[in-house]
Amino acid sequence: MRRLAATTAALAALVAGCGGDDERLGDRPRLTVSAATSLTTAFESYGPRFAPATVRFNFAGSDELAAQIRQGVRPDVYAAANTKLPGQLFEEGLVEEPVRFAGNRLVIAVPADSPRIAGVADLARGGVQLVIGAEGVPVGDYAREVVGRLPPARARAVLANVRSEEPDVGGVVGKLTQGAADAGFLYVTDVKAAEGQVRAIELPGGLQPRVQYGAAVVKGAKQAPAARKFVEGLLEGVGRDAMRDAGFEPPPGA
Amino acid sequence: MTARRLFPVALVASLGVALVFLTLPLLAIFLESSPADLLASLDDPGAFDALGLSLKTTGVALAVIVVLGTPAAWLLATRRFRGHALAVTLVELPLVVPPAVAGIGLLAAVGPQGLLGPALEEAGLELVFQTAGVVVALIFVASPFYVRQAQATFAALDPELLAASRTLGASEARTFARVVVPNALPGLVAGGALAWGRALGEFGATLVFAGSLSGVTQTAPLAIYERFSSDFTAALALSAVLVAASGAILLGVKLAMGPGALGGAGARG
Numbered sequence: 001m002r003r004l005a006a007t008t009a010a011l012a013a014l015v016a017g018c019g020g021d022d023e024r025l026g027d028r029p030r031l032t033v034s035a036a037t038s039l040t041t042a043f044e045s046y047g048p049r050f051a052p053a054t055v056r057f058n059f060a061g062s063d064e065l066a067a068q069i070r071q072g073v074r075p076d077v078y079a080a081a082n083t084k085l086p087g088q089l090f091e092e093g094l095v096e097e098p099v100r101f102a103g104n105r106l107v108i109a110v111p112a113d114s115p116r117i118a119g120v121a122d123l124a125r126g127g128v129q130l131v132i133g134a135e136g137v138p139v140g141d142y143a144r145e146v147v148g149r150l151p152p153a154r155a156r157a158v159l160a161n162v163r164s165e166e167p168d169v170g171g172v173v174g175k176l177t178q179g180a181a182d183a184g185f186l187y188v189t190d191v192k193a194a195e196g197q198v199r200a201i202e203l204p205g206g207l208q209p210r211v212q213y214g215a216a217v218v219k220g221a222k223q224a225p226a227a228r229k230f231v232e233g234l235l236e237g238v239g240r241d242a243m244r245d246a247g248f249e250p251p252p253g254a
Numbered sequence: 255m256t257a258r259r260l261f262p263v264a265l266v267a268s269l270g271v272a273l274v275f276l277t278l279p280l281l282a283i284f285l286e287s288s289p290a291d292l293l294a295s296l297d298d299p300g301a302f303d304a305l306g307l308s309l310k311t312t313g314v315a316l317a318v319i320v321v322l323g324t325p326a327a328w329l330l331a332t333r334r335f336r337g338h339a340l341a342v343t344l345v346e347l348p349l350v351v352p353p354a355v356a357g358i359g360l361l362a363a364v365g366p367q368g369l370l371g372p373a374l375e376e377a378g379l380e381l382v383f384q385t386a387g388v389v390v391a392l393i394f395v396a397s398p399f400y401v402r403q404a405q406a407t408f409a410a411l412d413p414e415l416l417a418a419s420r421t422l423g424a425s426e427a428r429t430f431a432r433v434v435v436p437n438a439l440p441g442l443v444a445g446g447a448l449a450w451g452r453a454l455g456e457f458g459a460t461l462v463f464a465g466s467l468s469g470v471t472q473t474a475p476l477a478i479y480e481r482f483s484s485d486f487t488a489a490l491a492l493s494a495v496l497v498a499a500s501g502a503i504l505l506g507v508k509l510a511m512g513p514g515a516l517g518g519a520g521a522r523g
Binding site: 066071131135163171174178179181 | 472
């Protein structure tokens with residue numbers, strides 16, 4: 001009987017431990033940040049250098065993370081690869097007022113050793129295997145914006161070459177590094193993070209969409225003060241430096 | 255004394271907790287989606303394509319699994335050879351491999367840059383981004399469920415039944431077709447249902463290996479994942495359809511094969 005009780009107690013402790021009730025490690029608050037997959041490299045460099053809290057990251061497609069917040073998931077910070085999603089969550093009363101904290105450039109990404117694609121025109125050729133983000137994922141929406149600016153016939157030809165619509169930039173990178181796809185639309189920072197496995201082909205200026213990243217403190221965040229400091233740090237200080245080192249541009253007007 | 259009385263209480267309590275835990279999420283899908291949403295989701299042509307593709311790919315995968323898996327399971331159940339234990343373990347390995355890892359493994363093996371990539375390209379066989387690739391992923395993750403069950407079922411057959419058939423002059427092939435398979439049918443159907451269910455729910459390996467494109471590689475679970483971020487109601491509705499379909503198959507198998515089909519064979523396995 002005593003053993004049964006002990007086992008039950010041990011199990012209960014285990015479950016409680018998994019529940020993450022322990023928000024404070026010593027005196028350091030524990031901050032949960034839901035961030036766009038394209039921010040992985042920059043934020044993983046920022047996180048350990050963020051003094052006020054121990055930071056845990058939840059990386060996924062920005063739309064996926066927004067959907068989680070709408071379903072009641074409460075991270076402390078939400079950082080997206082566009083300003084539309086944080087703006088919507090702000091209007092729905094789910095996050096505090098978002099800030100623009102970085103810019104980025106969309107590029108055509110190709111496997112490093114592949115000579116097949118030299119520019120946008122090649123994406124319309126028959127037999128080209130193109131991978132883009134799904135609709136609603138910022139990287140997919142930006143790609144559709146680029147294609148939408150092409151002449152209609154060429155735009156149709158490019159879209160007809162789409163072989164897969166991936167849930168986040170990670171899926172696009174994977175298909176390219178495995179040589180499964182000939183080309184994809186990614187951010188220039190993803191290409192940099194892939195460390196030589198993929199190569200970027202710049203888009204002509206007229207096709208380049210305005211890629212801006214927005215972040216906001218989530219309403220009801222357990223660690224609101226630290227969350228605000230984390231967002232502020234993206235605009236000036238260690239966060240901004242980490243963003244710059246990862247290849248992000250400063251937000252417009254900064 | 256108290257321990258003796260507590261034990262049955264603990265048993266009932268654990269079953270109760272297990273039942274609530276296992277049924278609540280599935281029940282919630284139906285409670286959170288209205289019948290109107292359900293019908294509206296079936297109006298969505300993308301959802302329909304996804305369900306159709308799921309039925310088609312799981313059907314082909316199951317056929318391949320049964321045709322290849324049944325003789326393989328018979329061999330494992332009836333012969334002891336060097337490396338038998340190793341063969342059994344290898345067959346079971348995909349059960350414990352995370353689906354995303356299965357997808358990466360498939361890319362490394364039969365992807366364009368994989369071990370067999372050049373050979374497949376020579377043969378004109380394309381898998382990545384193709385419906386055939388989905389089927390390959392499904393076979394990889396689901397076949398162990400069938401083979402394990404089939405092997406256990408064969409091993410549990412009455413040896414005297416087989417001996418009688420052989421004594422009467424029937425060859426092994428004839429015995430297998432006329433005696434073994436009919437007698438093992440409930441267990442084989444149960445194994446097929448388990449494999450089918452696993453294939454129907456497949457997500458990670460399909461996404462990593464075959465990609466996600468409506469009408470080509472986007473099966474129902476992938477469509478649900480895509481809708482989760484854009485339209486939660488549609489995701490719930492499509493989930494409800496999938497749960498209902500899986501439940502109907504499970505129930506159908508139980509009714510068709512008698513109450514012992516899944517439970518009984520499983521217990522013997």
